[in-house]
Amino acid sequence: PRGKRNGPKKNPNDTAPLLEDCKPIEVNEETRWKAKVFEGKEGEAAAVTEGEDSKEEVIRKALLILNKLSLTKFDKLSDEFINCGIGRDVECLTEAVSLIVNKAQEEQHFSSMYAGLCLKLAGTPFEGIDDDSGKKGKKFKKILLQRCQDEFETETSAKIEAATKDITDEEEIAYHANLLKKHYLGHMRFIGELYKGDMISIKIMLFCLPQLLMGEAPKTVDEEKIECFAKLMTVIGSSLEQQSEAMKSTVEIMAGKRPEDGPKVSNRIKFMLQDLLEMKSKGWVTRRKEETAKTIAEIHKEVA
Numbered sequence: 001p002r003g004k005r006n007g008p009k010k011n012p013n014d015t016a017p018l019l020e021d022c023k024p025i026e027v028n029e030e031t032r033w034k035a036k037v038f039e040g041k042e043g044e045a046a047a048v049t050e051g052e053d054s055k056e057e058v059i060r061k062a063l064l065i066l067n068k069l070s071l072t073k074f075d076k077l078s079d080e081f082i083n084c085g086i087g088r089d090v091e092c093l094t095e096a097v098s099l100i101v102n103k104a105q106e107e108q109h110f111s112s113m114y115a116g117l118c119l120k121l122a123g124t125p126f127e128g129i130d131d132d133s134g135k136k137g138k139k140f141k142k143i144l145l146q147r148c149q150d151e152f153e154t155e156t157s158a159k160i161e162a163a164t165k166d167i168t169d170e171e172e173i174a175y176h177a178n179l180l181k182k183h184y185l186g187h188m189r190f191i192g193e194l195y196k197g198d199m200i201s202i203k204i205m206l207f208c209l210p211q212l213l214m215g216e217a218p219k220t221v222d223e224e225k226i227e228c229f230a231k232l233m234t235v236i237g238s239s240l241e242q243q244s245e246a247m248k249s250t251v252e253i254m255a256g257k258r259p260e261d262g263p264k265v266s267n268r269i270k271f272m273l274q275d276l277l278e279m280k281s282k283g284w285v286t287r288r289k290e291e292t293a294k295t296i297a298e299i300h301k302e303v304a
Helices: 055-068 074-082 090-106 108-122 138-153 156-163 170-196 202-211 223-243 245-255 267-281 296-303
Strands: none
Touching: 055 074, 055 090, 074 108, 090 108, 090 138, 090 170, 108 138, 108 170, 138 170, 138 202, 156 170, 170 202, 170 223, 202 223, 223 267
């Protein structure tokens, strides 16, 4: 029988040590496993207080919330974004601004929503970050405008060169180039939405617009920048004219830069500028409706 072959069964309690003879397992603090959020320089772990997320965890949470953000759940998720820890110091707030700007560039049709999030953040006091001037969100707005300016002033060609310096495949280089060009167009639309929300002054806009019509050399143009100019004008043209009577002539001069009056450009750009002039003559109403984010209720209304 099986029991006889293996010998008599033993009761495990016969060999168990007495409780008073037991002692806790000794742990070597130098070699024991530690969570990654606590790894780093000596004493760095102490900086993460009990119940407080590390900066990496805060940014991870912020990105997860942004990925779920929609017009339908805007109020709830924007509150979660504000309260996830991004306002505890300048570094976290700067990272949060980068996340928003990147998302706005990648998702043009959600640019108004991300501008709305910025408007809400600008009205939020961040204890320990904002100064004593009484202005809510002053630091956030400063960080946001600086980031927008940096993106505006950085040439797309420089970004493409940096992104593709280690790539040899022509198709992959073309993919990254097209992606970065789309992001720059998305940035123009985002800037326009920020202006419409009074986050950017008309003075800044009137400085930016002529820059997009200038080439590297006199009497030359950068067609990609002209495309960005057209994109920006479709967003803010009407608002610019409404700011004051004095702005109307400025808008006319900018939007009226006809190809035949300046350097030679491609037919694509010629038609783009003609569309812009036509749009202006019709009160800045687009011939083709721009794709924008919609709530579920708005989608149901369109289908009905």
